[in-house]
Amino acid sequence: MIKVRNLKKNFGPKVAVNGVSFTVAKGEVLGFLGPNGAGKSTTMRMITGFIPPTDGEISVGGFDMLNDPIPAKRLIGYLPENAPSYGDMTVQGFLSFAAELRGLAGDARRQAVERAIEMCFLEAVRHQSIETLSKGFRHRTCFAQSIIHDPEVLILDEPTDGLDPNQKHEVRTLIRRMGEKKAIIFSTHILEEVEAVCSRAIIIDRGAIVANGTPAELKARSENAGAVVLRLASGAAAGVKSKIDGISAVERSVVVSESPLVVRAFPRKSGRGPEFARAVGEVALRERWAVEELHTEEGRLDEVFRDITLPDTGATKEEAQ
Amino acid sequence: MSDSIRNIRTIAKREFGGYFASPVAFVFIVIFLLLAAFFTFMIAGFFERGEANLQTFFTWHPWLYLFLVPAVGMRLWSDERRLGTIELLLTMPVTAWQAIVGKFLAAWAVLALALALTFPVVITVNYLGHPDNGVILGGYIGSLLMAGAYLSISSMTSALTRNQVVSFILAVVLALFLILAGYPPVTGLLVQWASPWFVDGVAAVSMMTHFESIQKGVLDSRDVLYFLSIIVFSLFTTGVIVRAHRAG
Ligand SMILES: Nc1ncnc2c1ncn2[C@@H]1O[C@H](COP(=O)(O)OP(=O)(O)O)[C@@H](O)[C@H]1O
Ligand SMILES: [Mg+2]
Numbered sequence: 001m002i003k004v005r006n007l008k009k010n011f012g013p014k015v016a017v018n019g020v021s022f023t024v025a026k027g028e029v030l031g032f033l034g035p036n037g038a039g040k041s042t043t044m045r046m047i048t049g050f051i052p053p054t055d056g057e058i059s060v061g062g063f064d065m066l067n068d069p070i071p072a073k074r075l076i077g078y079l080p081e082n083a084p085s086y087g088d089m090t091v092q093g094f095l096s097f098a099a100e101l102r103g104l105a106g107d108a109r110r111q112a113v114e115r116a117i118e119m120c121f122l123e124a125v126r127h128q129s130i131e132t133l134s135k136g137f138r139h140r141t142c143f144a145q146s147i148i149h150d151p152e153v154l155i156l157d158e159p160t161d162g163l164d165p166n167q168k169h170e171v172r173t174l175i176r177r178m179g180e181k182k183a184i185i186f187s188t189h190i191l192e193e194v195e196a197v198c199s200r201a202i203i204i205d206r207g208a209i210v211a212n213g214t215p216a217e218l219k220a221r222s223e224n225a226g227a228v229v230l231r232l233a234s235g236a237a238a239g240v241k242s243k244i245d246g247i248s249a250v251e252r253s254v255v256v257s258e259s260p261l262v263v264r265a266f267p268r269k270s271g272r273g274p275e276f277a278r279a280v281g282e283v284a285l286r287e288r289w290a291v292e293e294l295h296t297e298e299g300r301l302d303e304v305f306r307d308i309t310l311p312d313t314g315a316t317k318e319e320a321q
Numbered sequence: 322m323s324d325s326i327r328n329i330r331t332i333a334k335r336e337f338g339g340y341f342a343s344p345v346a347f348v349f350i351v352i353f354l355l356l357a358a359f360f361t362f363m364i365a366g367f368f369e370r371g372e373a374n375l376q377t378f379f380t381w382h383p384w385l386y387l388f389l390v391p392a393v394g395m396r397l398w399s400d401e402r403r404l405g406t407i408e409l410l411l412t413m414p415v416t417a418w419q420a421i422v423g424k425f426l427a428a429w430a431v432l433a434l435a436l437a438l439t440f441p442v443v444i445t446v447n448y449l450g451h452p453d454n455g456v457i458l459g460g461y462i463g464s465l466l467m468a469g470a471y472l473s474i475s476s477m478t479s480a481l482t483r484n485q486v487v488s489f490i491l492a493v494v495l496a497l498f499l500i501l502a503g504y505p506p507v508t509g510l511l512v513q514w515a516s517p518w519f520v521d522g523v524a525a526v527s528m529m530t531h532f533e534s535i536q537k538g539v540l541d542s543r544d545v546l547y548f549l550s551i552i553v554f555s556l557f558t559t560g561v562i563v564r565a566h567r568a569g
Contacts, residue, residue, distance in 0.1 A: 050411055097335050101413045101414070103414070
């Protein structure tokens with residue numbers, strides 16, 4: 001549904017987006033991750049046709065956003081960063097306006113407004129003017145606007161920003177549910193959100209894509225991914241460590257803490273997978289250790305994220321060195 | 322085409338509602354009516370003149386509009402930019418010019434409403450004497466066109482900045498230039514050191530020159546064309562500015 005090729009955007013001398021390419025198919029929820037200033041919003045603004053790219057191609061549902069913007073825009077629902085809306089309108093009036101601009105009229109429009117109000121839990125405030133609403137409601141009102149025409153493509157810029165934990169959960173559930181039938185891109189800097197919602201994630205840093213994969217694939221890039229953690233009720237650290245190091249599949253091991261005794265064993269490149277945990281387990285059994293816990297680490301997104309981006313400067317690690 | 326008209330109508334309707342959701346429209350209408358009455362009756366001595374026409378009424382409009390119209394127009398685009406709603410509006414399946422025209426028409430309708438509410442002065446002059454109502458109608462049309470020209474300039478300056486005050490001041494300055502270029506005291510000064518064709522040229526771009534002939538009852542197509550070209554030019558420039566801002 002969404003195809004982006006070699007997208008670039010310069011603001012004067014500043015390069016905000018530098019050669020971004022990806023595609024999103026129907027039924028996919030693509031998470032856009034990256035430190036502040038990475039170029040997430042700028043990329044989304046180009047995809048939605050708000051700002052023209054300096055270079056590159058954007059196609060939405062087969063329509064070229066640059067040469068044929070109106071049919072492309074028809075397919076898109078967009079929640080801009082900070083969820084802007086017309087404060088002087090009521091929630092219902094605003095949604096009705098959005099529906100009208102989307103070409104809905106009469107009963108179809110009324111039904112669309114009702115549906116959006118229901119999906120975004122806005123019933124209680126529908127007649128209230130938007131400027132009198134709390135931030136969470138304002139945010140959901142703008143969200144409701146983005147789904148008013150049941151679009152095939154949804155672009156959501158930090159859809160859970162400023163919401164309380166319950167509201168965050170509701171919005172995530174909503175995105176995941178809608179993601180079954182739509183092509184969705186959403187940006188966030190909350191990593192657990194990516195795992196909870198996305199079918200695929202892109203990490204973007206300093207305007208360029210630095211990682212692209214399913215959350216599981218990205219996590220597997222983490223240093224600790226595939227390592228086995230063993231926790232024992234008692235035991236001598238040195239002895240346990242040497243026994244573990246003796247296992248042929250183990251590359252090295254680290255004593256994480258002495259009491260309780262926690263040891264992390266890293267596999268050799270070839271030895272990743274469930275057999276590795278079994279090998280460690282067999283040794284533990286043989287040595288009659290008081291095992292309290294034994295598990296394989298999946299890796300953690302925040303580690304991967306920290307590893308490939310440098311949030312403070314926005315520079316990639318390689319460039320900073 | 323029908324899509325365009327529907328989009329323009331939708332945007333205009335919202336904008337018009339926006340004017341009445343805040344006190345802007347009411348304050349404008351009340352102040353416009355008060356000032357119009359004040360200038361017409363107190364300063365110009367409408368009754369003392371004993372003439373059955375609305376010359377004294379229309380004469381002040383260029384000056385009334387100078388401050389009042391930018392006050393109405395200053396929010397047109399600066400507010401959209403300040404609040405970020407421009408990002409919503411321009412990612413909808415509408416073109417920038419539909420949005421520009423829609424918003425302009427809404428504000429123009431507010432001005433038209435204020436102008437229409439001066440109807441008691443028409444009734445009064447008809448009650449007191451036998452005015453040429455064709456001339457009066459011409460005056461109203463001219464006044465409305467002139468208001469539209471001021472407004473289109475305000476639309477242009479409001480697209481330049483997210484700050485309403487800056488947008489207001491820029492619009493007043495531009496409009497003032499267009500008034501003064503043909504204002505007799507100024508043209509009188511110009512004549513002393515510039516060649517007549519230059520003075521005529523400057524006067525030709527002035528609102529005053531064109532408005533004067535209209536309010537005398539001569540609805541010349543050249544005057545109408547003048548105001549319409551200011552509107553078209555300014556709205557076109559609004560589009561260029563809006564586009565340039567998005568380009569970053
Ligand atoms: N209109 C603009 N003019 C100049 N610079 C901009 C503009 N918009 C964004 N930028 C710059 O481009 C970079 C990327 O910004 P943005 O896309 O908002 O990042 P993100 O959404 O990932 O936090 C930032 O350094 C920002 O300062
Ligand atoms: Mg952003």
